[in-house]
Amino acid sequence: MTITTEPAEPASGPVRARQPLNRRRVLEAALALVDREGLAELTIRRLGLELGVEGMSLYRHVADKDAVLDGIVELLWAELPASPDGEGDWRPALRELAAGLRGVCGRHPAAAPLLVSRNFINAPALRCYDAYLTVLRRAGFERRRALDAICAVGGQALGFGLMEVRCLAPAADAGASESDLQRLRRVTRSLPDDLPDSLIALAMELTGTCDFDRCFEISIAALIAGLEP
Amino acid sequence: MTITTEPAEPASGPVRARQPLNRRRVLEAALALVDREGLAELTIRRLGLELGVEGMSLYRHVADKDAVLDGIVELLWAELPASPDGEGDWRPALRELAAGLRGVCGRHPAAAPLLVSRNFINAPALRCYDAYLTVLRRAGFERRRALDAICAVGGQALGFGLMEVRCLAPAADAGASESDLQRLRRVTRSLPDDLPDSLIALAMELTGTCDFDRCFEISIAALIAGLEP
DNA sequence: ACCTGAACACCGTTCAAGT
DNA sequence: ACCTGAACACCGTTCAAGT
Numbered sequence: 001m002t003i004t005t006e007p008a009e010p011a012s013g014p015v016r017a018r019q020p021l022n023r024r025r026v027l028e029a030a031l032a033l034v035d036r037e038g039l040a041e042l043t044i045r046r047l048g049l050e051l052g053v054e055g056m057s058l059y060r061h062v063a064d065k066d067a068v069l070d071g072i073v074e075l076l077w078a079e080l081p082a083s084p085d086g087e088g089d090w091r092p093a094l095r096e097l098a099a100g101l102r103g104v105c106g107r108h109p110a111a112a113p114l115l116v117s118r119n120f121i122n123a124p125a126l127r128c129y130d131a132y133l134t135v136l137r138r139a140g141f142e143r144r145r146a147l148d149a150i151c152a153v154g155g156q157a158l159g160f161g162l163m164e165v166r167c168l169a170p171a172a173d174a175g176a177s178e179s180d181l182q183r184l185r186r187v188t189r190s191l192p193d194d195l196p197d198s199l200i201a202l203a204m205e206l207t208g209t210c211d212f213d214r215c216f217e218i219s220i221a222a223l224i225a226g227l228e229p
Numbered sequence: 230m231t232i233t234t235e236p237a238e239p240a241s242g243p244v245r246a247r248q249p250l251n252r253r254r255v256l257e258a259a260l261a262l263v264d265r266e267g268l269a270e271l272t273i274r275r276l277g278l279e280l281g282v283e284g285m286s287l288y289r290h291v292a293d294k295d296a297v298l299d300g301i302v303e304l305l306w307a308e309l310p311a312s313p314d315g316e317g318d319w320r321p322a323l324r325e326l327a328a329g330l331r332g333v334c335g336r337h338p339a340a341a342p343l344l345v346s347r348n349f350i351n352a353p354a355l356r357c358y359d360a361y362l363t364v365l366r367r368a369g370f371e372r373r374r375a376l377d378a379i380c381a382v383g384g385q386a387l388g389f390g391l392m393e394v395r396c397l398a399p400a401a402d403a404g405a406s407e408s409d410l411q412r413l414r415r416v417t418r419s420l421p422d423d424l425p426d427s428l429i430a431l432a433m434e435l436t437g438t439c440d441f442d443r444c445f446e447i448s449i450a451a452l453i454a455g456l457e458p
Numbered sequence: 459a460c461c462t463g464a465a466c467a468c469c470g471t472t473c474a475a476g477t
Numbered sequence: 478a479c480c481t482g483a484a485c486a487c488c489g490t491t492c493a494a495g496t
Contacts, residue, residue, distance in 0.1 A: 020460070044489060056490080057461050065489065113346040116391035121436060123421055126428040133431070147434060151392070151441075152448030159388015162345035163380070192352055199355040202362070205376060207350060212380075219381030219452055226451020249479070273470060285471080286480050294470065 021051060023061045027071035034072065034111045042068070070122065073114050076104050077124035083131045090139035091224050094149065097132055098157035098220045105161030112165055115158060129154070140229035149227050156223055164212045183208060250280060252290045256300035263301065263340045271297070299351065302343050305333050306353035312360045319368040320453050323378065326361055327386035327449045334390030341394055344387060358383070369458035378456050385452055393441045412437060 019025075029050050034042050044065055048055035062068050080100040084093040105112040129150055136146035178186075187203045248254075258279050263271050273294055274284035291297050309329040313322040334341040358379055365375035407415075416432045 043487085045487085054462055056463085056492095059490075060460065113342055116345065116388075116395050117342040118395070119419060120392060120395040121416060121419065121432045123424055123428070126420075126424070126431055129435070130428055130431055144440075148440070148444040148447065151435075151444050152389070152451075155389035155392040156385040156448065156452070157388070158392060159345075159386065159390075160381070160384035161388075162391075163349060163384045163387060166345050166347070166349040187350060190348060190350065191355075195352055195355070199352070199359055202355050202359055203350045206358070206380075211373075211377070215377040215380050218377065218455070219385065222381075222453075222455020223385070223448055223451045226447070226454055272468085274468085283481055285473095285482085288471075289479065 021053065021057065021061050023071070026051065026058055026061050027068065027075055030068050031072050031075050031108070031111060035108055038110045039114075044068075069114055070118050072111055073118045074122050074124050076108060076111060076115060077122060077128055079104050079107075080124075080128045081131075082127060084135055088139070090136050090141070090229075093132060093135045094153045094224050094227075095220060097128075097150070098153050098216075101154060101157035102161035102164075102216060105158070105165045109165040112162055116162065136229075142229075145229070152223060152227070153220070156220065160212075160216055160219065164216075167206055168212075180204075180208065250282065250286065250290055252300070255280065255287055255290050256297065256304055259297050260301050260304050260337070260340060264337055267339045268343075273297075298343055299347050301340055302347045303351050303353050305337060305340060305344060306351060306357055308333055308336075309353075309357045310360075311356060313364055317368070319365050319370070319458075322361060322364045323382045323453050323456075324449060326357075326379070327382050327445075330383060330386040331390035331393075331445060334387070334394045338394040341391055345391065365458075371458075374458070381452060381456070382449070385449065389441075389445055389448065393445075396436055397441075409433075409437065 026047070030042060030047055033047060033050055043055075044058055045055035047068070048058055051058075058068075062071065081096065084096055104115075132150050133143070133146050136149060137143060141149065184200075184204060187207060188200060191200065191203065255276070259271060259276055262276060262279055272284075273287055276297070277284035277287055280287075287297075291300065310325065313325055333344075361379050362372070362375050365378060366372060370378065413429075413433060416436060417429060420429065420432065
């Protein structure tokens with residue numbers, strides 16, 4: 001049910017595919033596949049191919065496809081720093097949590113929606129939240145209020161990161177370099193022909209010129225400023 | 230590509246299934262099916278069954294399954310008030326936007342993740358954002374800053390609503406009335422056996438006693454308080 | 459212990475054929 | 478104009494059989 005701590009790869013070597021499989025290697029291959037080719041390409045059979053094995057072999061290491069998806073979510077949470085930096089300061093710590101969650105979305109645009117599609121409760125997520133809980137408690141937060149603060153920051157960062165990734169996603173798919181004209185054509189194609197120009201313009205602003213970094217800074221700062229022990 | 234404005238149902242009548250299909254009816258049936266039985270049950274064939282028709286018939290009204298998913302996203306956005314209340318006040322308007330997005334997540338827990346899985350840009354979403362943009366512009370916001378504010382509020386509300394729905398989701402599936410003991414068993418089952426008690430306790434707090442309403446109010450208030458024209 | 463082959467039920471999608 | 482039947486390629490999953 002959890003990410004085992006077996007070494008991911010003993011010492012590489014040329015016959016990489018021939019080491020015995022384990023849950024960890026299966027999940028890492030799954031995340032890599034999703035990052036590379038999207039969620040729709042994640043197939044038990046395809047994943048087996050990726051690992052040099054028949055798809056059916058994977059059932060020895062994971063219960064089913066749902067377990068693979070849940071495992072990917074664990075890998076994503078595990079990318080967050082297990083113990084926050086700032087020993088004492090809680091505001092920088094919360095900023096770090098927010099940046100970490102947004103960062104995960106940015107690094108794994110195709111997998112990120114799983115963070116809010118699958119069950120939220122998993123070991124790495126709990127470890128992560130618990131670490132920040134400790135920081136906030138030490139800073140004088142009552143336990144309940146500390147949890148509220150973490151939920152608020154976590155929710156905001158995740159929502160922002162996901163929205164951002166979905167606004168920009170098609171552009172990223174298109175190789176990250178897309179001219180304004182190409183973007184216009186793409187945006188227009190997915191919208192009804194009779195949509196007023198003003199809304200097309202809005203769509204262009206949302207997919208292109210919106211300064212997400214600044215917007216994220218502002219909103220996370222506003223939220224954290226509004227919290228108090 | 231957009232939600233047509235044909236009447237959804239002329240006058241009901243007993244032979245409901247025998248009226249000619251249209252895109253609108255297909256999408257509404259799809260959303261209803263997802264609400265009732267979850268995203269995994271949404272199948273072209275099953276959706277046809279729901280409409281008293283063979284699955285293949287649906288291809289006359291929607292391009293493919295992806296188009297159905299995109300259509301569901303449009304329906305969700307269309308549930309938000311097209312034009313915000315407060316003629317002048319921008320803060321209540323933004324609160325309304327936030328509450329609206331969270332409300333959509335609450336009413337459609339199974340479909341809500343689609344809001345951040347599919348393309349973000351669609352006609353009802355643009356109309357919605359544009360309406361709030363107008364309110365903010367009238368209140369003196371520069372256009373760019375108004376967009377930032379809307380993105381910030383939208384992202385936060387969506388993220389919070391999704392996280393909330395995923396924390397509570399299994400409980401909701403279980404009929405919304407689940408004893409603490411049942412929840413403990415369910416939570417424990419999905420977590421590794423060697424997880425420390427303190428993290429199990431945290432999981433119980435996150436799935437149960439967390440006061441999401443208050444938490445949402447606080448964080449949205451903090452964010453909006455931090456914004457200024 | 460770990461992997462494979464064959465099989466089953468079920469998908470999404472196409473298309474010629476029906477009415 | 479709208480729907481159906483048959484067909485195709487591809488899923489997830491199981492299980493007896495291989496090594």
